[in-house]
Amino acid sequence: MNYLLQQIINSLGFGSIVALLAAGYTMTFGLIGLVNFAHGEVFMVGAFTAYFILTILKLPFWLAILMALVGSIIIGLLVERLAFKPVRGSGMITLFIIGLGVSQILRNSTVMLFDARLKGFTVSGFLKGVYMLGEVIIFKKTLFIFLTVLAICIILVYLIKNTKVGIAMRSISYDTQMAQSLGMNTERVIIITFIISSALAGFAAVSWGYIYGSVHAAMGVHAVVNAFVASVIGGVGNVLGAVVAGYIIAIGGNLFIAFLPPDLVGLRPLFVWIVFFIILIFKPSGLFRANIK
Amino acid sequence: MNKVPLLKLNNVLAGYGKMNVVNNISIRVNQGEIVTLLGSNGVGKTSTLRTIIAQTDLKKGEIKYKDIDITHFPTYKIAGLGIGYCPEGRAIFGNLTTKENLQAGAYLLKSRQKFKINLDRVYSLFPILKERHSQIAESLSGGEQEMLVIGRSLMNSPSLLLLDEPSLGLAPKLVELIGKTLREINKEGVSILLIEQNAKLALEISNYGYLMRKGSIVLEGTAKELVVDDRVKEIYLGII
Numbered sequence: 001m002n003y004l005l006q007q008i009i010n011s012l013g014f015g016s017i018v019a020l021l022a023a024g025y026t027m028t029f030g031l032i033g034l035v036n037f038a039h040g041e042v043f044m045v046g047a048f049t050a051y052f053i054l055t056i057l058k059l060p061f062w063l064a065i066l067m068a069l070v071g072s073i074i075i076g077l078l079v080e081r082l083a084f085k086p087v088r089g090s091g092m093i094t095l096f097i098i099g100l101g102v103s104q105i106l107r108n109s110t111v112m113l114f115d116a117r118l119k120g121f122t123v124s125g126f127l128k129g130v131y132m133l134g135e136v137i138i139f140k141k142t143l144f145i146f147l148t149v150l151a152i153c154i155i156l157v158y159l160i161k162n163t164k165v166g167i168a169m170r171s172i173s174y175d176t177q178m179a180q181s182l183g184m185n186t187e188r189v190i191i192i193t194f195i196i197s198s199a200l201a202g203f204a205a206v207s208w209g210y211i212y213g214s215v216h217a218a219m220g221v222h223a224v225v226n227a228f229v230a231s232v233i234g235g236v237g238n239v240l241g242a243v244v245a246g247y248i249i250a251i252g253g254n255l256f257i258a259f260l261p262p263d264l265v266g267l268r269p270l271f272v273w274i275v276f277f278i279i280l281i282f283k284p285s286g287l288f289r290a291n292i293k
Numbered sequence: 294m295n296k297v298p299l300l301k302l303n304n305v306l307a308g309y310g311k312m313n314v315v316n317n318i319s320i321r322v323n324q325g326e327i328v329t330l331l332g333s334n335g336v337g338k339t340s341t342l343r344t345i346i347a348q349t350d351l352k353k354g355e356i357k358y359k360d361i362d363i364t365h366f367p368t369y370k371i372a373g374l375g376i377g378y379c380p381e382g383r384a385i386f387g388n389l390t391t392k393e394n395l396q397a398g399a400y401l402l403k404s405r406q407k408f409k410i411n412l413d414r415v416y417s418l419f420p421i422l423k424e425r426h427s428q429i430a431e432s433l434s435g436g437e438q439e440m441l442v443i444g445r446s447l448m449n450s451p452s453l454l455l456l457d458e459p460s461l462g463l464a465p466k467l468v469e470l471i472g473k474t475l476r477e478i479n480k481e482g483v484s485i486l487l488i489e490q491n492a493k494l495a496l497e498i499s500n501y502g503y504l505m506r507k508g509s510i511v512l513e514g515t516a517k518e519l520v521v522d523d524r525v526k527e528i529y530l531g532i533i
Contacts, residue, residue, distance in 0.1 A: 164400060167389070171397045174386045181346050181380075183372035183401040183449060237388075289429075291388045 002135050003258075011254040012247075013142040013211040016149040019246030020204035021223055022230035023156060023239045024197030030173040030237020030291045031193050033092045037099040038079050039227065040220025041106035042198050046072035046205030047215040048110065054122045054209070061124040069202035075106070076198025077191070103220070110217040118216045121209035145207045152203065153243045156196075160239050165192055173237045173291040222269070226250070229276045237291025245287065249275065297324040298357075299453055299484050300345070300376075305354035307344040314340040314349070316508040320486075322453065327475070327485040329495040329516070331525060332505035338488045339381065341505070342455045345486075346371050346378050358453070373401055377451030381458040381488075383438035385445075387431035391422055394430050394441055398448030407450070415444035418474055436467045443471070447478065454478070454485045460494060472498055496520050 021043060028034045049071030053064040083102050087094050127141040160166035168189045171179040180186055208223070209215050227242075230249050234241025249272055256271040257264075279286070300322040308314040314337045322328045330338045343349050345356060347368045355364045363371050372378070386394050395415060399408050416423040419440040425433060430441060439459060446454060456475070460468040472494050479485055479498075489495035496502060496516045504512035504525060512524055519525050 164396075167393055167397050168400060170388055170393075171386050174388050175384060177348055177368070178380065178384045178386070179397070180368035181348070181372055181378040182398055182445070183369050184397075185369045289388065293387065 004255075006136050007254050007258045008251050009136060009138050009142070011251040012146045013139075013207065014254075015247040015250030016145050017204045017207050017211070017223060018226045018230055018250050019153065019243040020149060020200045020207070021227035022234065022242035022246040023153065024200040025224070025227040026231035026234060026237055026239060026242040027169065027193050027197050029231055031169060031190060032084070032088065033095060033292075034084060035092060035096045035099060035228065036084075037096070037224055037228070038083070038102040038106065039099075039197070039201060040224030041103050041110075042072050042076045042079065042220075043201040043205050043208075043223060044107070044110065044215070044217065044220040045075045046198075046202035047209055047219060048114075048119075049202075050206045050209055051119050051121055051215050054124075055120060058122070061127075065203065065206050068206045069199045072198040072202030072205065073195050076194050076201070079106075080190070080194045103224075107217055107220070114217065116217050118214040120214050121212075123210055123213065127210060141210045145210065149203075149207070152200070153240075156200075157240045157243075165189065169193060170237070170291050174293055226272055229272050232276065233279050233286055235286030235288040235290035238286070238288045241286060241288030298322070299324045299326075299359060300486065301357045302341075302345070303355050303357070305341075305344060305351065305356060307340065307349045307351045307354075309340075309349060313352070314508055315344055317354070318505075318508075318510055320503060320510070322484055322486050323501075325479070325482060325484055326500040327479050327487060327498055329487045329489060329499040329502040330505060331489075331492055331495065331502055331519070336505045337508040338505055339457055340508075342378070342457055342486065342488065345455060346376060372449065375450070375452040377446035377449060377454045379442045379446045379454065379456045379459065381461055383435065383442055385430040385433070385438050385441050387429070389430055390427050391430055391433065391441060392426040394445050395422075395448050398445030401449045408448075411448050411450060415447055418447075418477070419444055436463050439463060439467070439471065443474065447483075451483060454483055456485060456487045456489075458488055458490060460489060460491045468494060492525065496525075 021039065025036060025039050028036055046068040050064040050068040053059045053067050079102055083098050084095060087098060123141060127144055129140050131138050131140060131143065160169060168184045172184060172186055172189055176186055208219060226249055230245040231242045234245035252275065253268060253271045257268045298321055302318055302320040304317045304319055305315060306313060306317055318341060330341060332338050340349055344351055347366060351364065355362060358374055358376065361374065386397060389397060395412060399411060402408050421437055422440060422444055425437060433441060443459060459471050468491060475485060476498050487495055496519055499516045502514065502516055502519045503510050512522065
């Protein structure tokens, strides 16, 4: 029992990262049909920004979080304006290919500018150490990240459920032209959505640095695949669904290898795809209500 | 009735890409009037409405609303000037609840008070919507969805309503209710440009009408004149 509980608690850190990425991912997926694989690089840029603030400049952690958000937002908006806006309305496949291209460019530019090696991430003092719950260990940083992400997600779900912008986002996801004829400025809503989605990636990036102690140029690849699958499982455009699915994938992935013979640990990445195909076969619209037609 | 023009289309040529669907159309809707666009399927009635709210490619001509040239305005700005649009085919937001659909309709309203007033107004026009307020719109019946579309377009307090086939596929009783509601809305000062297959209903409630054929206006006149015109009868008896 303790073993199971420990595994679940261990997954909360990565789960929080996937949840944040999936929430941001699903917002733009629903809104403009964007299967955005460049989201992983928006995340990576946030992580590098935080790395410079924390490790190189040795500045406090709140500044690192703030600058990671700013870094991710700038890259996210640049990608939207320069790559996605010019081809708006040309269909999912075009957007998907452009997203892949942008992802390659950003990742390889980072490798060229710096290198592909791990960059050590300084963890602030108050986040070091563990709490004990009986025999179960929980890292302070994991708890801090989990609670913060929980708060962020509650705010986000409230925002999308109850505010004008939230209703506009969901309306546009369902029927863009109709939404415009009710007076919604879709370009403005798209920009707001990219800002929110990139900011979530920025916070996820700092969380990654704290949990794994290092960041690197290719860190977005694995994470964005999980985010993509979580957004499909959660119902495209459904933020709450994406968050829940994000945690399910992370916890499931951990339990998958926890109960597998040790020499099969390499199969870990397989888990997310198994879940993905099962969902596609039995419930292609996702576990929760999608926000698209 | 005073004849202040609210909406004027002058020689409008529009379509989709290279194809022209609307050929040199001139239409006028006066303040407080209900105007009907008649014509059989595929003559460009819907495209004419969509041209007004900038959802087709407009190539020539001009559109004036309250003396403002809106020819090259984007859709959302046109909505902001007070033109409401109800497309055919129950274009609700199926992922939102009934009330959220109405909130989406009130996107342009600034004051909460105005929102309350308009919401109560829509609920009194269509009491069933109040009963269904927390239900996902996708699960509403066809008639309820049509009421929701009309109700939603009233939430922004429009001065002109563009209505595309509100009675399509509805039970006779509902058609009657919609007709009655349109008259009521109109009495409160909302002008209406209506497309309706049900010519009887349409001409009954309209002041003026236009008959379209192959993208052009072939006949116009007051509703009373049109009711007795052979060409109008022809179309609705299906003799074309």
